[in-house]
Amino acid sequence: MSETERPLRGLYGRVNISVKALNGIIIGLSVLLIACLAFGMANRGYDVTFNTMGGTAVESQKRMYGEVLEPPAEPTREGYAFDGWYADEGLTIPWDLETDTVSQSMTLYAGWKAP
Amino acid sequence: MENQEKKDVLLKMEGICKSFPGVKALDNVSLTVRAGTVHALMGENGAGKSTLMKCLFGVYSKDSGHIYLEGKEINFKTSKEALENGVAMVHQELNQALKRNVMDNMWLGRFPKISKWCPLTSESKMYAATKAVFDELEVQVDPKTVMSRMPVSQRQMVEIAKAVSFHSKVIVFDEPTSSLTEEEVEHLFRIINMLRDRGCGIIYISHKMEEILRISDDVTIMRDGQWVATRPAKELTMNEIIRLMVGRELTNRYPEKDNVVGEPLLEVKGLTAAYSALRDVSFVAKKGEVLGIAGLDGSGRTELLENIFGIATRKEGEIYLEGKRVMNRNARESLANRFAMLTEERRATGIFGIRDIQANTTISSLRRYKVGPFLSNKKLSEATEWGIRSMRTKTPSQRTQIRSLSGGNQQKVILARWLLTEPEVLLLDEPTRGIDVGAKYEIYQLILNLAKEGKTVLMVSSEMPELLGVCDRILVMSGGRLAGEVDARNTTQEEIMTLAAKYV
Amino acid sequence: MSDNKTAGKAQEFKALSSKDKMRKVSDLLLNNAMYIIIVLAVIYISIEEPAFRKLPSIINVISLTAAKLPIALGIAGCIVLTGTDISAGRVVGLTACISASLLTTVFKVFPEMTSAPPILVVFLMVLAVGAVVGFVNGFSVAKFKLHPFIVTLSTQLIVYGLILIYLKNGTNNGQTLSGLSDGYRALVTGTLFTIQGVAVPRYVLYAVILTVIMWIIWNKTTFGKNMFAVGSNEEAANVSGVNVSRTIIMVFMLAGVMYAITGFLDGARIASANANTGLNYECDAIAACVIGGVSFVGGIGRISGIVVGVLLLQIIFAGLNFLSVDANMLYVIKGLIILIACAIDMRKYLVRK
Numbered sequence: 001m002s003e004t005e006r007p008l009r010g011l012y013g014r015v016n017i018s019v020k021a022l023n024g025i026i027i028g029l030s031v032l033l034i035a036c037l038a039f040g041m042a043n044r045g046y047d048v049t050f051n052t053m054g055g056t057a058v059e060s061q062k063r064m065y066g067e068v069l070e071p072p073a074e075p076t077r078e079g080y081a082f083d084g085w086y087a088d089e090g091l092t093i094p095w096d097l098e099t100d101t102v103s104q105s106m107t108l109y110a111g112w113k114a115p
Numbered sequence: 116m117e118n119q120e121k122k123d124v125l126l127k128m129e130g131i132c133k134s135f136p137g138v139k140a141l142d143n144v145s146l147t148v149r150a151g152t153v154h155a156l157m158g159e160n161g162a163g164k165s166t167l168m169k170c171l172f173g174v175y176s177k178d179s180g181h182i183y184l185e186g187k188e189i190n191f192k193t194s195k196e197a198l199e200n201g202v203a204m205v206h207q208e209l210n211q212a213l214k215r216n217v218m219d220n221m222w223l224g225r226f227p228k229i230s231k232w233c234p235l236t237s238e239s240k241m242y243a244a245t246k247a248v249f250d251e252l253e254v255q256v257d258p259k260t261v262m263s264r265m266p267v268s269q270r271q272m273v274e275i276a277k278a279v280s281f282h283s284k285v286i287v288f289d290e291p292t293s294s295l296t297e298e299e300v301e302h303l304f305r306i307i308n309m310l311r312d313r314g315c316g317i318i319y320i321s322h323k324m325e326e327i328l329r330i331s332d333d334v335t336i337m338r339d340g341q342w343v344a345t346r347p348a349k350e351l352t353m354n355e356i357i358r359l360m361v362g363r364e365l366t367n368r369y370p371e372k373d374n375v376v377g378e379p380l381l382e383v384k385g386l387t388a389a390y391s392a393l394r395d396v397s398f399v400a401k402k403g404e405v406l407g408i409a410g411l412d413g414s415g416r417t418e419l420l421e422n423i424f425g426i427a428t429r430k431e432g433e434i435y436l437e438g439k440r441v442m443n444r445n446a447r448e449s450l451a452n453r454f455a456m457l458t459e460e461r462r463a464t465g466i467f468g469i470r471d472i473q474a475n476t477t478i479s480s481l482r483r484y485k486v487g488p489f490l491s492n493k494k495l496s497e498a499t500e501w502g503i504r505s506m507r508t509k510t511p512s513q514r515t516q517i518r519s520l521s522g523g524n525q526q527k528v529i530l531a532r533w534l535l536t537e538p539e540v541l542l543l544d545e546p547t548r549g550i551d552v553g554a555k556y557e558i559y560q561l562i563l564n565l566a567k568e569g570k571t572v573l574m575v576s577s578e579m580p581e582l583l584g585v586c587d588r589i590l591v592m593s594g595g596r597l598a599g600e601v602d603a604r605n606t607t608q609e610e611i612m613t614l615a616a617k618y619v
Numbered sequence: 620m621s622d623n624k625t626a627g628k629a630q631e632f633k634a635l636s637s638k639d640k641m642r643k644v645s646d647l648l649l650n651n652a653m654y655i656i657i658v659l660a661v662i663y664i665s666i667e668e669p670a671f672r673k674l675p676s677i678i679n680v681i682s683l684t685a686a687k688l689p690i691a692l693g694i695a696g697c698i699v700l701t702g703t704d705i706s707a708g709r710v711v712g713l714t715a716c717i718s719a720s721l722l723t724t725v726f727k728v729f730p731e732m733t734s735a736p737p738i739l740v741v742f743l744m745v746l747a748v749g750a751v752v753g754f755v756n757g758f759s760v761a762k763f764k765l766h767p768f769i770v771t772l773s774t775q776l777i778v779y780g781l782i783l784i785y786l787k788n789g790t791n792n793g794q795t796l797s798g799l800s801d802g803y804r805a806l807v808t809g810t811l812f813t814i815q816g817v818a819v820p821r822y823v824l825y826a827v828i829l830t831v832i833m834w835i836i837w838n839k840t841t842f843g844k845n846m847f848a849v850g851s852n853e854e855a856a857n858v859s860g861v862n863v864s865r866t867i868i869m870v871f872m873l874a875g876v877m878y879a880i881t882g883f884l885d886g887a888r889i890a891s892a893n894a895n896t897g898l899n900y901e902c903d904a905i906a907a908c909v910i911g912g913v914s915f916v917g918g919i920g921r922i923s924g925i926v927v928g929v930l931l932l933q934i935i936f937a938g939l940n941f942l943s944v945d946a947n948m949l950y951v952i953k954g955l956i957i958l959i960a961c962a963i964d965m966r967k968y969l970v971r972k
Contacts, residue, residue, distance in 0.1 A: 022966045023649055026959060030652050033955040037660055040944035040952065041667075047945070064672075065943040090794045093891075105946055134639075307698050426858055450860035464858050467851040469918050469968070479859045481841040489839040532859065 046105040050085070052077070053110045063102040071097050075110055083111035123185075125150040125316035126285050131170055131180035140166045141177075142603065144342045146335055147317040153307060153318045155327045158337035159360055159551030164320050167337070168287055172204060184285070195224070200476070203278035204287040211270060213263040215477060218245040220262055221277050243251045248280045254305050266413065268299045275306060286310065287318040292326060293548070297612065304330055309470045320453060322551065323578075324353045328493050336360055361553050368552075369584035370559050374566035376587055377402035381540050381571055383423065386432030391418040392595030396432070398502075400540070400571045405562060407603060408575045409584030410615050415595040416575040417459055420542040423573075424456040426448045427526055436539065450479060455538035457529055459545045459575070461522065465529050468518035473499040475517045475528050480535040502531030507557060522555025530561060543574045547581060579608045594618030649968060653910055653959055657935050664938035670770045678817045680697055683933045684926075685826035686888055691904040692833045692922070693877025696870040698908050699850040701917030702760060702767030704871070706775035707878050707904060709838050710752050711897030713782050714745045714882025716828070719796040719892035720785070722803035727791035735800045745879045753875020754776060756867035782894050795893035799886065807887035822884045829880065834922040836873070851918025906953060907932050909960040916968045932956070 048069060050058035055077035057060075061070060074082050085108040088092040095108050121207065126148040132232045133141040141163050148154045158164050170177040173191035182189050184200065191197040194204065211220050218241045223511040226236040227244065245258035253274045262270060271291060280607050288307070292300045307317055307330060319331055327334060328348055335345040345361050357368075381400040387393060393415040400406045410416045421427035423434060434441050443449040449456070457584060458464040467475050476499045477484060484494035499513045506527035510520055517525055533541065546562070547555045562572055562585060576582050582589050586603040591614035598617040601610060648655070665672045690707055697704040719730035721741045735741075752774055759770040788795045807825075810818040837843040845866045850857040857863045881900070886892045911928025913920030935956075939949060 017965075017967055017969070019966060022962055022969065023645075025965065026649055026652055026962045029955060029959045029962060030656060033656060033952065033959060036948060036955060037656075037939075038950050040939060040948040041663075041942050043942040043945065043948075045945075046943055063943075066939050088795060092795060092797060103940065405796060424858075446858055446860045447862055458855075458858055464854040465853075467848055467855055467918065469916060470847060470851050474844065474847065478844060478856070478861065485841070489835065490841065490844065536860075571945055 021083070046102050048102060049067055049107045050075075051089075051107050051109045053112060055080075055082070055110055055112070058110075065103060066101050068099070069095075069097055077110075077112055079114070080112035081115045083113045085109065087110050121287070123150045124148070124183075125185060126171075126318075127181075127183040128167070128171065129181045129183070131167060131182075132178045133170055133175055134178055140340050141170065142341045142374075144337065144340070146296075146318075146342075147345070148318060149333075150284075150316055151311055151314045152332040153311055153319050153330050155321065155331035155334045155358060157321070157327060157334060157360060158343075159244040159553060160209075162337040162551075163340040164337060166340070167290070168204065168289065168318070168320070168530070169553075171202065171287075184508040188365065198281050198283070201282065201284040202287075203281050203283035203285070204273070204289065205274050205278055205291055206289055211262050211274070214261065216259050216261050217265075217273055218242060218255060218258040220273060221245050221248070221258070221280060244280070245276075249274045251274055251290060252279065252309070253302070268295045268412070271295065272299075273598070275303070279310065283315065285316045285318065287320070289320045290322070290549075291319075292321065292323060300326070305541075322549075324356055327356070328353065348580050350396070357552055360551070362477070367393070368556065368580075370556065370563055372563060372585070372587075374403050374405065374563055376404045377569060380437060381573075382435040382438075384433045384435070385432045386419070386422055386434070388415075388418055388422050388595075389428040391415065391427065393418040393422060394595050396592075396597045398590055398597065398600070400573060402569045402571055403566050404588070405566050405572045405574060405586045406572060407582035407589035408592060409579065409582055409589050409611050410592030410598075411619070414592040414615065414619075416592050417544055418595070419592065420456060420544050420575060422572065423449075424454055424542055426456070433488055450536055453537065453539040454532035454542065455479075455536055455540070456542040457526075457533060457544060457546055459548065461525060466517050466525050469516055470527055471514045471516055472503070472508075472520075473513045476502045476535065479532050483535070498535055499531075502535060506531050506561065521551070521554070523550040523558070526550055526554070526558060534565075539570055541571060541572045545576055546574060547576070547578070555581075557587075579611060582611075583608070591615050591617075632713055641836050650963060653956070653963060654931070656959075661934055661938055664942055665919070667726070668938075668941045671938055674815055675726040675817050676937070676941070678814070678819055680930075680933050680937045682820055682823060683937060684930045685820075685823040686884060686904055686957075687875045687900070687907070687933060688826045688926065688929050689829050689884070690881040690900055690906045691925050692829060693874035693881075693906045694901060695908045695911075695913045695920055695922075695925050696846060696874050697767060698905070698913045698915065698944050699846060699918060699920045700760075700767075700867060700870055701850055701915065704756065704767060704771045704874055705901050705906060706752060706756065706771040706778055708783065708897040708900035708902075709775045710749055710875060710878040711882040711885060711900050712892070712894065713752075713785070713894045713897075714748055714879040715886040715889075715892040716782055716796060716882075716894075717748060717787055718803070718883045718886040720791075720801055722800045722886075723796065724800055725798040726789075727794070727796065728785065728789045730789045734945050735803075738803055738897075740804060742883055745883050746876050749875035749877070749879025749882070750872045751875070752878075753872035754868060756875070757871030760871065761864035761867035779894075786894055793894070795891050797891040799890060804887050804890065807884050808890075811909045814957065820888075822888060825880075825884065829877070830922060830926060833877075835919075837922055842869060847918050902953065902957070903932060906960065909957060909964055912964075914964050914968060915961065916964075919968075 028102065045062040045064055047060055048063055049060040050072055052058055052060065052075040055075035058072045058075050063069060085095040087095050087106065087108060089109055091109060091111045124147055128144070128146040131141050131144045144163065144167055146167065156164050169175045171182060172194040173196065174194065184202065189200065202410060212223065224525060227240040229235050229237040240257050249258065256265070256269055256272065291303060295303060311317060321327055328351065331348045333345060334348050334351055334356065336343045338355065338360060378401060379399045380402045384397050386396040396419055397617050408416045408419060418427060422429050423443065424446045425448060434443055441452045443452060443454065473495055477495050481490065481553065484490050484498060496513060502508070503510060508524050508527040510524060517528055547558050550558065562574065566572055574586060583603055589601050589603050589606065589611065591598045591601065591611055593615050596618050599614040630662055630736055670676060671740050690711060694707050718741055722735050722738060726732045756770050756774055759766050761763050783793065807819045807822050811821045812819055813826050844862045845856065848859065849863050849866050882897060885896060889896065907928035908925055910931060911923060911924030936949065
């Protein structure tokens with residue numbers, strides 16, 4: 001075991017750091033990770049914002065995992081009628097306010113149709 | 116004797132202990148180096164020489180014990196600290212900035228400033244200082260040469276000059292001659308003698324006994340991490356040293372030669388390399404013969420083997436095995452043609468360090484262990500077991516990482532790897548480099564056993580006694596050409612040296 | 620047998636001095652710091668949100684693991700070769716888009732098509748695409764001796780460009796592809812079996828099959844042994860008669876095929892595909908590999924480790940998702956996890972000084 005100093009290959013080929021320093025780094029990073037986890041858990045909730053695509057502004061909401069949205073005030077836009085909320089900008093995936101649940105931070109887009 | 120006793124003790128290491136998990140690497144080791152002497156440190160690989168030096172330089176922290184430099188207790192944390200206090204080391208493996216020139220390497224980390232107020236580095240000061248050191252040591256190197264353009268031996272001289280330029284009191288030489296030619300060794304010894312006369316304490320680590328007996332004043336021998344003896348070199352003989360190192364009597368350094376040379380097997384005609392100096396080499400090797408290849412470093416010995424094996428590009432030349440032409444364009448083809456090659460740089464091109472013994476043993480003969488399309492664990496471990504037993508490899512298990520074995524045992528694993536391919540021609544490049552005495556004998560025995568089985572062995576070596584002791588004939592290379600061929604039984608080192616210098 | 624071993628180890632441990640004991644314990648703690656943190660976090664989450672311990676959530680984690688497993692199995696080979704592959708995510712994206720554009724009911728990318736080609740044809744096509752990208756990667760690494768990072772960086776960009784161009788094709792105009800054919804969806808997300816009313820999707824089975832195949836390739840074939848040899852010492856492998864270039868190319872091609880499978884499954888799993896499908900998948904996969912003990916030293920890694928790595932990552936992220944932790948913070952956490960895993964990996968293989 002005393003003569004095991006063989007050069008390492010791969011991405012660590014030229015690593016020149018003592019185990020002691022590495023220990024410090026591991027501990028430091030672990031503490032940081034735990035802090036981040038704690039911070040994340042303390043600031044729970046997903047932000048759901050509404051893009052009205054040119055209509056009147058709608059207030060954003062903070063929701064927990066698995067909750068439904070509180071029905072937002074219906075936006076208005078001159079010359080158009082509101083057609084409901086969509087999960088994507090292309091307005092292909094409609095969002096059902098009663099059944100769809102939140103699982104991430106997201107933006108809902110307003111659909112409009114000519115009256 | 117009384118003259119020597121008057122010389123002051125320069126470095127004293129007392130009761131040094133160092134443990135690694137599960138292993139006691141150093142057990143109460145002491146070493147005393149007096150000013151103006153060369154102190155040889157000897158021992159088999161794994162005896163703890165390097166560990167002891169690493170404790171001195173602070174690479175490892177010692178568990179217990181004391182180190183005194185000129186009577187003051189010291190405990191270096193880094194090798195830089197050691198350097199600044201006058202303890203330098205010339206490493207076996209050179210760590211140099213190859214893209215930079217000589218003086219940059221000499222003054223790395225302490226570039227001289229133009230003046231106290233001008234923080235720019237002064238090229239002229241650096242040049243003058245380097246030149247002065249070189250003149251003193253009679254090194255003929257232009258300080259502005261780029262390192263990578265110089266041969267290893269000159270780079271080593273630069274390393275030595277660097278140690279000297281620190282005005283070091285204690286200089287450790289770790290296997291300094293492993294890549295030097297005889298002439299360069301002479302030069303090195305002149306430098307060492309000069310340093311000794313100046314009052315430096317030299318610690319000289321080497322496996323080469325002839326050198327040790329020539330150059331050193333005292334010899335300390337270690338075995339298995341323990342101090343065995345410290346004696347004046349004058350009172351020691353080679354056999355005595357071996358006995359102390361191995362812990363038993365080694366009456367014969369070479370096994371008895373009882374191989375029978377048979378019919379010609381391998382014929383090489385006009386071999387010329389595309390990218391090295393190797394030119395027009397032709398020879399015939401016979402069955403059951405151990406054919407030595409001698410020559411200075413850079414004479415094309417290694418290149419010859421590499422070209423035969425196909426890992427270097429050939430320009431011209433033909434290879435015949437039993438009269439049939441073989442191409443050997445790459446290692447795979449050579450393998451299929453029943454060639455095998457043990458490379459010189461065991462660590463770089465031999466072992467798979469982090470893989471276990473089994474993987475290292477079976478990698479070249481994997482297709483033999485297939486059952487259907489899949490590899491059979493049983494066959495793999497049987498083959499490995501055969502390798503361990505027939506080579507008498509010392510390893511805890513097949514699953515041990517090869518890097519934790521000693522050099523000799525690593526070499527045995529690689530030999531087993533090649534024997535499992537059932538080769539007819541074995542090309543061995545420095546098979547005993549960096550291996551301790553006991554293991555060397557076993558390797559010689561293995562080589563002769565192979566010859567007895569009717570295989571042809573080509574063996575390159577820098578150690579002439581080894582070639583004379585093991586080979587039947589010796590080819591001597593010089594400047595990339597074949598300078599001559601001698602019968603190992605009735606030749607002398609002088610004759611070989613003369614041939615080796617023929618085309619230099 | 621294993622009992623004996625542990626008993627022996629315990630005895631060995633008792634025999635050590637207290638200083639050695641301290642070191643052994645701290646070694647153990649540090650080398651497993653990652654697992655400890657993750658396990659603690661998961662315990663905390665399951666106390667905080669009991670629903671996380673319920674069957675649907677467990678099935679969800681297993682499904683997610685199955686979805687991310689193939690890509691990790693592929694990338695692991697590249698890491699064993701001391702390299703990496705950052706084009707993985709984009710290849711997943713491209714193959715997902717190809718699958719979604721062909722196995723669909725609306726044919727926006729190819730308006731002249733009227734019916735979907737056989738699923739098997741599309742599958743093989745997608746595999747071929749993955750293999751081609753892998754070949755380009757492998758060939759450049761093996762023959763030009765370029766660092767895999769640079770090579771895969773360039774193929775990543777190229778593949779991304781191709782995705783965007785592909786999505787502009789026909790009447791699609793860069794939109795998200797959806798409206799997948801029922802056969803395709805059923806094949807991938809159809810029910811394998813149900814436990815207490817919770818369906819386990821079919822792709823879990825596919826992931827298991829792929830894992831077994833990869834285990835055989837890694838452990839039971841010449842190619843696998845050669846891969847580890849090349850990873851641990853390329854020069855020695857060459858001298859030992861291993862076809863180094865072919866091995867490297869094969870590893871990257873195999874990886875490409877695995878990404879393609881991931882893409883094929885992902886298209887149906889998410890039920891849509893767009894230019895962002897597969898984004899950053901390689902980060903998760905590399906993180907999983909490093910956590911699972913596939914070392915950047917090269918030549919070290921086990922399939923079981925990769926599975927554990929992917930599983931742990933998915934558990935922690937599913938858990939954080941349950942706690943409604945914001946995605947932005949998840950990126951930071953992911954990055955830290957990779958850093959710690961690398962530091963631990965380095966620590967394991969560094970020489971003790």
